[in-house]
Amino acid sequence: MALGGYVVDTVERTVGGPAGGPHGLDRLEVANDGLFYARAIPADANISYQETWLISLQGWTITRFAFHEHLRQRSIDWKMELDQVELDGSLWRVSDGYLDLDVYEGTHYDLEDADELANAIVAGAISLAEGMATLHALDTLCKALRRHGYSGQSLLREYAPGLPQ
Numbered sequence: 001m002a003l004g005g006y007v008v009d010t011v012e013r014t015v016g017g018p019a020g021g022p023h024g025l026d027r028l029e030v031a032n033d034g035l036f037y038a039r040a041i042p043a044d045a046n047i048s049y050q051e052t053w054l055i056s057l058q059g060w061t062i063t064r065f066a067f068h069e070h071l072r073q074r075s076i077d078w079k080m081e082l083d084q085v086e087l088d089g090s091l092w093r094v095s096d097g098y099l100d101l102d103v104y105e106g107t108h109y110d111l112e113d114a115d116e117l118a119n120a121i122v123a124g125a126i127s128l129a130e131g132m133a134t135l136h137a138l139d140t141l142c143k144a145l146r147r148h149g150y151s152g153q154s155l156l157r158e159y160a161p162g163l164p165q
Contacts, residue, residue, distance in 0.1 A: 008037055008054070008092040015039065031162030033057050035092050038164075053160050054092055056085040059137035060159070061094060062152060078103035078152035080145075082137045084130070097134040098126070101141065103152050109145055111138075 006017030010030060014022035015037060027038040035054040041047050049066035061083045067075040082097035098117035103109045121131040148154035156165050 005093065005095045007094070008035060009090060010035070010092070011090040027164070029163055032160075034160045034163050036160070036163040051164075053156060053163060054085050054094065055159050056087065056092075058140060058159060059084060059097065059133065060141055061085070062156065062160075064152065076102040077105040080109075080141060080152070082134045082141065084133075097130075097137065099134055099138055101138075101145075103145065103150060105152060106150055108150055109142075 006015060006019070006021070008015045008025075008028075009022070010028060012022065013025045013028050015025060016022035023039055025037045025039050027036070029036045033056050035056075036052070038049070038051045040049055046067060047065045048068055051064045053062045054060075055062065059082055061081045063079045063081075064077065065075070065079065078101075080101040080103055082099040084095040084097055086093045086095070098113055098120050100112040101109045102112060117131060117134060120126045121128060126134075144155055144159070145151075148158070153165060156163070
């Protein structure tokens, strides 16, 4: 599993990885090659709650955080990551694709970590083919966001049917 990877276990109803866990999930649903989970994050100084959609066919993870009151004025609406999502029985393995978009509902997005993707390819942490797959997933996501007026909510209706919105 690449740096930043994690695993969602649909039997144990947990999420965890090198950064910690396993953490219990408040909600878990699987539909149409996608997965949704939600959990409280009680010990974090910035984030109180997380909802995440794994869109395996597109190579996207889409997260909406609930921020503590002191951060609400400057927080992002969606964190969209270009990740590899592999299904292994009851396990959904997510490997970091190194590129992220911070999405501000209805207005714009900011691309993050392009330098990390380039460094990972040069260092051999991921193959050139994996890097190219990430760039193709980024292109598809950016076009979809523009088509949906930079709305994560609208994007989920198209790409995560059957999952909570």
